Amino acid sequence: MTVAxxxxxxRSEPPAFAAALRDAFVAALIALGLAAPxxxxxxxxGPEGLKLEPHxxxxxxxxxxxxxxxxxLNLTIWRPGVRKPKTANxxxxxxxxxxxxxxxxxxxxxxxxxxxxLPGVERYTVDLGILVLTYVxxxxxxxxxxxxxxLLDLGYVAFYAVGAYSYALxxxxxxxxxxxxxPLAGILAAFWGVILGFPVLRLRGDYLAxxxxxxxxxxxxxxxxWYWFTGGPNGIGQIPRPSFFxxxxxPGPDGFAATFGLQFSGLxxxxxxxxxxxxxxxxxxxxxxxxxxxPIGRAWEALREDEIACRSLGxxxxxxxxxxxxxxxxxxxxxxxxxxxxQGFISPESFVFMESALILAIVVLGGMGSQFGVAIAAxxxxxxxxxxxxxxxxxxxVFGAVMVLIMVWRPRGLVSSRxxxxxxxxxxxxxxxxxxxxxx
Amino acid sequence: xxxxxxxxxxxxxxxxxxAALKGVDVDVASGEIVTLIGANGAGKSTxxxxxxxxxxxxxxxxxxxGQDITRTPTHEIARLKIAQSPEGRRIFGRMTVTENLQxxxxxxxxxxxxxxxxxxxxxxxxxxxxxxQRGGTLSGGEQQMLAIGRALMSRPRLLMLDxxxxxxxxxxxxxxxxxxxxxxxxxxxTVFLVEQNAYHALKLAHRGYVMVNGRITxxxxxxxxxERPEVRAAYLEGGR
Numbered sequence: 189m190t191v192a193x194x195x196x197x198x199r200s201e202p203p204a205f206a207a208a209l210r211d212a213f214v215a216a217l218i219a220l221g222l223a224a225p226x227x228x229x230x231x232x233x234g235p236e237g238l239k240l241e242p243h244x245x246x247x248x249x250x251x252x253x254x255x256x257x258x259x260x261l262n263l264t265i266w267r268p269g270v271r272k273p274k275t276a277n278x279x280x281x282x283x284x285x286x287x288x289x290x291x292x293x294x295x296x297x298x299x300x301x302x303x304x305x306l307p308g309v310e311r312y313t314v315d316l317g318i319l320v321l322t323y324v325x326x327x328x329x330x331x332x333x334x335x336x337x338x339l340l341d342l343g344y345v346a347f348y349a350v351g352a353y354s355y356a357l358x359x360x361x362x363x364x365x366x367x368x369x370x371p372l373a374g375i376l377a378a379f380w381g382v383i384l385g386f387p388v389l390r391l392r393g394d395y396l397a398x399x400x401x402x403x404x405x406x407x408x409x410x411x412x413x414w415y416w417f418t419g420g421p422n423g424i425g426q427i428p429r430p431s432f433f434x435x436x437x438x439p440g441p442d443g444f445a446a447t448f449g450l451q452f453s454g455l456x457x458x459x460x461x462x463x464x465x466x467x468x469x470x471x472x473x474x475x476x477x478x479x480x481x482x483p484i485g486r487a488w489e490a491l492r493e494d495e496i497a498c499r500s501l502g503x504x505x506x507x508x509x510x511x512x513x514x515x516x517x518x519x520x521x522x523x524x525x526x527x528x529x530x531q532g533f534i535s536p537e538s539f540v541f542m543e544s545a546l547i548l549a550i551v552v553l554g555g556m557g558s559q560f561g562v563a564i565a566a567x568x569x570x571x572x573x574x575x576x577x578x579x580x581x582x583x584x585x586v587f588g589a590v591m592v593l594i595m596v597w598r599p600r601g602l603v604s605s606r607x608x609x610x611x612x613x614x615x616x617x618x619x620x621x622x623x624x625x626x627x628x
Numbered sequence: 629x630x631x632x633x634x635x636x637x638x639x640x641x642x643x644x645x646x647a648a649l650k651g652v653d654v655d656v657a658s659g660e661i662v663t664l665i666g667a668n669g670a671g672k673s674t675x676x677x678x679x680x681x682x683x684x685x686x687x688x689x690x691x692x693x694g695q696d697i698t699r700t701p702t703h704e705i706a707r708l709k710i711a712q713s714p715e716g717r718r719i720f721g722r723m724t725v726t727e728n729l730q731x732x733x734x735x736x737x738x739x740x741x742x743x744x745x746x747x748x749x750x751x752x753x754x755x756x757x758x759x760x761q762r763g764g765t766l767s768g769g770e771q772q773m774l775a776i777g778r779a780l781m782s783r784p785r786l787l788m789l790d791x792x793x794x795x796x797x798x799x800x801x802x803x804x805x806x807x808x809x810x811x812x813x814x815x816x817x818t819v820f821l822v823e824q825n826a827y828h829a830l831k832l833a834h835r836g837y838v839m840v841n842g843r844i845t846x847x848x849x850x851x852x853x854x855e856r857p858e859v860r861a862a863y864l865e866g867g868r
Contacts, residue, residue: 483734490720490731497718500680502706502735502782 208262216255223250289560296563300466304459314458318465318530320570322523325469327550327562329519332476334548335556336485337512338492340397343384343404344547347377347517349411349539351524356424356534357417366430366529370522377521378514380407385513389506392495404544411536423535430529432460461530468526472519473559479515488512489557553594555601564602631694633658633818634679634786638688639698641671641678648674650842651688656786661812661819663829663850665863666839672822673715675839676790679820680712681705692786707735711784713775713792721764725755728763728774732781740783748777751807769800776804780811786818787811793825801825805832826863830854838863 228247231238300321304314326348333341354373358364364372388399411418418424429437435444437457444460445452479485487508490498499505528534546569554565572590576583594602634656641649648671656662666672678685681702690698697705711732720728729748733741749756752773758766763774772792779787789808793801805828811817823829830836833850838859846853853859 483738486723486727486730487734489723489727493720493722494718496682497714497720498731499682499702500706500712500714500718501731501778502703503731504703 205263208259211262212255212259215258216251219251219254220247223247289558293560296560297470304462311455311458314455314462316571316574318458318462319574320567321462321465321469322527323547323550323570324563324566325465325472325523325526326520326547327554327566328469328472328476328559329516329523330547330551331554331557331559331562332479332488332519333512333516334551335558335562336476336480336492337488337509339388339509339512340393340400341513341516342397342401342541342544342548343407344400344516344520345539345541345543346384346404346407347380347520348524348527348543349407349536350377350380350517351521352528352534352538353411353418353424353524354521355525355528356427359428360424360426366428366525367433370525373525374518374521377524378518381513381515381517382510384517385510389509401541401544404539404541408536408539408541411539419535421535421537423533423537425533427528427532427534429457429532430461430464461526465523465526465530468522472522475515476559484508484511549591553591553601555598558601561602631691632656633693634820635691636675636679636688637691639675639678639685639690640687641674641683641685643674643683648683648842649678649685652839652842652844654837654844656818656820658785658818659812659816660834661808661821661832661850663821663823663833663836664839665823665826665829665836665859667862668824670839671842672839673790674842676712676715676788676820676822679705679710679788706782709735709782709785710788711779711782711786712788713772713779713790715790717771717775719763719766719771719774719778721762723763724760725763725766725774726759728778729755729781732778735782741781744781744783748780751780751811752777769796769804772796772800772804776807784817786820788820788822790822791824792821793823793828801828805829808832824863826859827854830859 224247227250228243230241230243232241303309303317330344333339351373354376355369358369384403388396391399412420432444435447437444439452444456487503491505491508495505550565550569551562554561576586579586632655636652636654639649639652652675664672679690681700685698689696692708729745733744754770755773755777758770792804808819809832812819821829830850830853836850836853837844838846
């Protein structure tokens, strides 16, 4: 470092520190203004009505925390030049992540297949695996609607509910088994997908989001109030468990364990459920990947980009949208009937808006359109949710913080295989300039 | 003798209560280049969109090759092999150049996709260089080439271009007009061109129309219109 450079650095230091100090001071003042009435004064009932009780100590602590915290942040993270505004993922990290995803995907499948038999894996882990995979499947299903076709669906959980109740009711009233109900639940959910699809055909963006949100709530409220049919808030219990191609998981001579000469264990059914949801999820993934390469998949993507252009290229946007809704709903229906058979009991409580938001968060955080990203996001969100169980009520804060951090650092999601599109905004040249050019 | 390929008769179109087209008559014969010029807001792009059924014509009729398409939905009109490079190009920004071109071939059910792709790449070698790039990252001129290339992928019987020179460097605009001219001469492609760049567009065209406030006020051979003092005053020397 030359002397001149060194001088420049040292000379630039004091003003930066002063600015940081000033900023921290201003923040502390604001904190004082806010904290003084809200924390400093407390109304307590006394003998002559309400009495104001001062708590200046608290205010002092709050102001000090703001001042010191702000100062530290100013001097470390927020230093000019250290923080640069980030609007999109850099292409290089994107390319790298896409490559890692390509390599990691088969490895992830191998691990997923081997998981129940890995040493040290207990029932709890397998149970958690089932939960994560359910959300992976839901994420992949919603990805068709949101990621590929670009239709913001906030009521996705409705189709999950339709799938779950389809199985529960069919099993209860007609004694049908899981394997017959699974496709039926998918078909019914797809049917409801089309029912939702029709009225929202002409809506886009915010308006579509509102209607789908309402649809999700309508389904839940109907389930809650249609007492004689759905059992209302009591839900439906004693939903039959799935059988291993006719062999039930029960002790006794004709059970699964006895047939295969194994010691009976409750774990068998858990492991079977695990493989069942793994297979369902992989089918969802496989179908999505295949469809993407077919004209219908391309049409979905084109629809997301520009609906008018789509129509003028001869694409029937009505059927394109409806197939996206129907297919996304179908996979939710499969997942729903799996959920019902796994839980053995369902009630409208399981299908609240929070679930829709969670699934949507998985899709968005994973990188819309990226299959691997969605799987990772599901693992992080659901797995993380379980890990932070210790934090009790605070885990929602952790959850929110993680989401904010991901959106700050990777605004297009964890794996965004699409490079950020730098739009070269067309310049609207004024007519005069063009005409003059015509002369020359 | 058969009628024109595209016959527009007394067409009106509205945006809400506002009349954008107030009774338009335009003919495009097979093998012709027909240009429609007019100022901003004259209704040129509306006419193009109305041919495609959105907004639909309220009165009048639009007949393509003997078939009335006035009330036909947009995507079915496209299936009659009318292709357009719309206003603002409307390419698919996050899809690659090749994927964009693939979308153009949707109406042909990909029957001669490879052949057509090669042909478009021959016409616009720049697109071939950019084949794997996202549409949104192309320059304005390249995007216009892509929009035209995408329209050509359907082997159109009528190609409609909405302001292909808008916002382009003069040299690129000239190149694009050159391509249109050549396609018309060698393959007999019928072209309906909407332009503000009146000089180039009329020079290129067999026939031209001038639109003012939703009405056709003048028509005639392209070069003849260029000579008319009113046209020169309004569209060629207006900036002076």
